[in-house]
Amino acid sequence: MDAQQALADLTEISSQIQAAVVFDDTGKVAAATLADSTRADDLAQAASGLLAAADAVKTGESALTQLEVATGEGNVFVVRAGKTVIAATTGSKPTAGLVFYDLKSALRNVKPTSAPAKKPAATRKKTATAAKKKTAARKPTTRKKQDET
Amino acid sequence: MRRSIAALLGVVGGMLAGAAFIRRQSAHRERADLYFEDGSMLSLTNGSPGAERLLPLARDVIRKTRGT
Numbered sequence: 001m002d003a004q005q006a007l008a009d010l011t012e013i014s015s016q017i018q019a020a021v022v023f024d025d026t027g028k029v030a031a032a033t034l035a036d037s038t039r040a041d042d043l044a045q046a047a048s049g050l051l052a053a054a055d056a057v058k059t060g061e062s063a064l065t066q067l068e069v070a071t072g073e074g075n076v077f078v079v080r081a082g083k084t085v086i087a088a089t090t091g092s093k094p095t096a097g098l099v100f101y102d103l104k105s106a107l108r109n110v111k112p113t114s115a116p117a118k119k120p121a122a123t124r125k126k127t128a129t130a131a132k133k134k135t136a137a138r139k140p141t142t143r144k145k146q147d148e149t
Numbered sequence: 150m151r152r153s154i155a156a157l158l159g160v161v162g163g164m165l166a167g168a169a170f171i172r173r174q175s176a177h178r179e180r181a182d183l184y185f186e187d188g189s190m191l192s193l194t195n196g197s198p199g200a201e202r203l204l205p206l207a208r209d210v211i212r213k214t215r216g217t
Contacts, residue, residue, distance in 0.1 A: 019214035069207035
């Protein structure tokens with residue numbers, strides 16, 4: 001699914017999410033709910049900075065996958081899956097579990113498009129299977145014709 | 150007269166106590182929860198060194214979404 005479409009679905013499903021942005025580990029924005037691209041870039045950079053600061057806080061060996069910061073002005077959620085990151089803001093006192101679930105679902109929908117190398121392989125497989133099916137479908141008809149004659 | 154003054158003082162006192170309670174609650178509400186790959190979670194409450202670093206960054210993120 002297209003990243004922009006995934007975000008549109010996300011904001012439609014979750015009324016708690018006020019704004020969201022999808023970006024990669026370099027900070028490049030894939031999609032955002034903000035119309036202004038400059039503001040979307042700023043938001044991605046700020047969220048990336050927050051994630052980097054949270055990475056610095058961690059004490060163990062395990063990687064940081066998601067975070068929630070609750071402030072008096074609202075809450076910030078960031079979820080990371082591989083190189084793709086989704087950040088979202090909500091109002092005060094959101095249902096954190098639901099927001100995380102929705103963000104993870106959106107990220108799963110975004111992920112296939114962020115890995116374009118996989119696409120041609122999948123198309124090739126499909127065409128190969130389709131060709132096999134076509135030949136398989138043709139064979140019995142030829143046989144039938146031979147039987148009939 | 151004394152009764153009305155006592156009632157007024159009671160109302161003012163209650164309002165002040167309520168305001169202090171709300172302020173304290175909102176201060177407690179500020180926190181940062183970090184979730185790790187192994188399933189562990191670290192909650193940093195307002196006042197801890199980690200939260201002091203993350204809270205201003207989060208406020209900055211929120212302001213950027215609101216365009217202020």
